[in-house]
Amino acid sequence: MQTVSWRRDDRWILQNIDWTVRRGEHWALIGSNGAGKTALLNIINGYAWPTSGNVSVLGKKFGHCDVRELRKSIGWVSSALFDQYYRFRQNEPALNVVLSGKYASIGIYEHVSDKDREEAYALFEFFRCEELAHQPFHVLSQGEKQRVLLARAWMAKPELLILDEPCTGLDLLARERLLHAVQQLAEAPDGPTVLYVTHHVEEIIPLFTHAFLLQDGQVLASGKIESVLTDHLLSKLFGVTIHLTWQRGRPWVKLTD
Numbered sequence: 001m002q003t004v005s006w007r008r009d010d011r012w013i014l015q016n017i018d019w020t021v022r023r024g025e026h027w028a029l030i031g032s033n034g035a036g037k038t039a040l041l042n043i044i045n046g047y048a049w050p051t052s053g054n055v056s057v058l059g060k061k062f063g064h065c066d067v068r069e070l071r072k073s074i075g076w077v078s079s080a081l082f083d084q085y086y087r088f089r090q091n092e093p094a095l096n097v098v099l100s101g102k103y104a105s106i107g108i109y110e111h112v113s114d115k116d117r118e119e120a121y122a123l124f125e126f127f128r129c130e131e132l133a134h135q136p137f138h139v140l141s142q143g144e145k146q147r148v149l150l151a152r153a154w155m156a157k158p159e160l161l162i163l164d165e166p167c168t169g170l171d172l173l174a175r176e177r178l179l180h181a182v183q184q185l186a187e188a189p190d191g192p193t194v195l196y197v198t199h200h201v202e203e204i205i206p207l208f209t210h211a212f213l214l215q216d217g218q219v220l221a222s223g224k225i226e227s228v229l230t231d232h233l234l235s236k237l238f239g240v241t242i243h244l245t246w247q248r249g250r251p252w253v254k255l256t257d
């Protein structure tokens with residue numbers, strides 16, 4: 001995207017955002033609460049239209065393409081969004097949630113082939129949660145829901161996978177399992193480009209090649225992980241003095257104030 005700005009109610013939520021993601025790169029998008037991360041994702045998914053600037057996603061320029069068609073190539077995992085949808089579909093089994101990913105719909109309105117069903121079961125196995133397939137989605141724990149939503153997104157084999165704070169509400173083991181699954185998915189031969197949104201630096205696994213720091217709707221820094229994840233830039237981003245230590249390719253935060 002080039003010089004993208006988004007204004008709402010006399011306030012600039014995003015200002016002059018330049019961001020290019022190339023095939024083979026995986027990005028972490030980091031920012032504090034209210035920085036504009038969700039707003040930026042809404043623009044990438046075509047749910048919000050920039051006030052100014054240009055957006056192209058997967059080589060398709062917005063304004064010159066069918067955004068609904070484009071969305072079929074984008075997997076979006078956001079538990080906040082899906083909790084809202086499935087609150088009204090209390091008996092929907094997790095299997096149907098995964099199957100619906102094939103059609104990018106909420107609920108299933110198409111004929112489901114045996115092959116689709118097999119594929120969905122294989123994904124439950126891949127994410128090590130076979131026992132969840134026949135349970136209603138809305139009763140699952142947060143960690144279980146996230147794995148089901150990841151499987152749902154993967155049913156359509158998207159080229160771009162957007163994970164919006166997928167570890168929110170997960171305990172340590174569930175978080176590490178989910179991160180491992182993300183790494184495996186992305187590294188598969190037909191794996192997607194991953195955009196991973198978080199405010200927790202510890203979730204940045206070695207998969208990520210680049211990071212984008214968003215502050216008050218503006219780019220604080222963007223580029224290769226090692227040049228962006230520095231004590232100086234993260235302290236500036238979060239407004240506290242941060243010291244990072246790296247262990248096995250992952251950054252860990254210490255507050256030094």
Ligand SMILES: Nc1ncnc2c1ncn2[C@@H]1O[C@H](COP(=O)(O)OP(=O)(O)OP(=O)(O)O)[C@@H](O)[C@H]1O
Pocket residue numbers: 008009013031032033034035036037038039040199
């Ligand atoms: N449709 C809208 N109309 C008016 N203001 C909005 C709209 N959408 C977002 N905002 C405002 O834009 C700012 C950025 O919101 P956004 O949800 O993108 O933040 P975020 O970085 O995702 O935060 P969090 O980490 O808390 O989820 C917030 O102050 C929010 O109130």
